[in-house]
Amino acid sequence: MVIKKKQQDVVRFLEANKIEFEEVDITMSEEQRQWMYKNVPPEKKPTQGNPLPPQIFNGDRYCGDYDSFFESKESNTVFSFLGLKPRLASKAEP
Template sequence: MSAEVQLYISSVSASSVLRSQQSEVERVLEIKGINYKPIDISVSEALLEEMRSRAGDPDALPPQIFNGNNYCGDYNQFYEAVENDEIYDFLKLREKETQL
């Protein structure tokens, strides 16, 4: 069984860029049929710190993407993987693992 893709987001961001990036990541994951768990950092400061710690960047902003304990990357890295048709490698998935 594959590890689960986790997507750190913020449901209350004032940044239209951040909201757009989060929406794009979610849209691509849904179109590709990739199961993921959204984690809303706006719920608690602890989740924000968890995301930053896991990403290894004290200033990291959502969206940040993980597969299990493995850090995949941020929006820019995700976008590059989509453009290069390397989304499954980026997410550390094989295509057959994406759907239940």
């Protein structure tokens, strides 16, 4: 349940900011699960077991886990975290 809540938080943020993404359900694909395990950097892997979702990638580039995402959201640096150019705030005209 905790994992699902974290995944929904990431998805809601991406949708709200109109950031294109592909959500991958690793429970449905052994190949995708193995790809994720292999592509999380060694220093980011837990001492025991496998990394838990959500793990965030931009293509093949590892961005981080949910805690890193949350920290970047709190510090308003998500675009940098995702490897994207920051968006300029647009003023709404009356």
